[in-house]
Amino acid sequence: MSGGAMGERFITRRAGLFTVTAMAMGLAVGTAVAGDPPKYWAVTGVATDDVLNMRDVPHGDSRKLAGIPPDARGLKNFGCLRPEPSLDRWMEMTEDERRNAKLEWCRVEYRGRQGWVAARFLKPDAGAR
Numbered sequence: 001m002s003g004g005a006m007g008e009r010f011i012t013r014r015a016g017l018f019t020v021t022a023m024a025m026g027l028a029v030g031t032a033v034a035g036d037p038p039k040y041w042a043v044t045g046v047a048t049d050d051v052l053n054m055r056d057v058p059h060g061d062s063r064k065l066a067g068i069p070p071d072a073r074g075l076k077n078f079g080c081l082r083p084e085p086s087l088d089r090w091m092e093m094t095e096d097e098r099r100n101a102k103l104e105w106c107r108v109e110y111r112g113r114q115g116w117v118a119a120r121f122l123k124p125d126a127g128a129r
Contacts, residue, residue, distance in 0.1 A: 038124035041077055041108060045121050046070035054115035058083050058105030065115040073125050078107035080119050 046052050051067030058081065068075070082104045085093065093101065104119035 037080070038077055038126070040073070040125040041075040041106065041122040042073040042125035043068055043070055043075070043121055044123040052117055052121050054108070054110065054113065054117055056115060058107075058116040060100050060103070060118070062116075066110065066113050068110050068117065072110060073127070074110075075117075075122070075125070076109040078109065078114065080104055080106040 043052050048070055051069060052072070053064050054066040054068055055062040056065055057063075083101065085101050090098065090101070105116045106119045106122055107114065107116055108122075
């Protein structure tokens with residue numbers, strides 16, 4: 001294959017990947033807008049003697065950045081997602097890893113720190129600024 005044809009194939013493939021990525025981002029934004037997500041969260045479902053772990057990436061085994069009290073309010077919402085591993089990775093995962101991979105995570109800010117928390121421990125906080 002000539003250098004020109006190979007270069008065109010690379011550019012076409014890259015353009016296709018860009019288009020798919022842009023479409024996926026558009027769908028994610030459309031979903032967020034349609035649901036009108038809250039601007040702020042309050043912590044829920046965390047025991048009074050425990051904390052909600054804020055993590056550096058949306059995964060339960062990632063590095064803990066902070067512990068958020070169980071009665072915390074006013075966590076600024078930066079959006080939520082449900083990470084989806086590739087099929088190859090999914091096939092290698094344990095049942096526990098698969099269960100964790102299905103969880104929704106939200107990026108929040110609490111007391112000037114940003115990180116990821118499990119969405120199941122959040123509820124809309126309408127009373128926050």
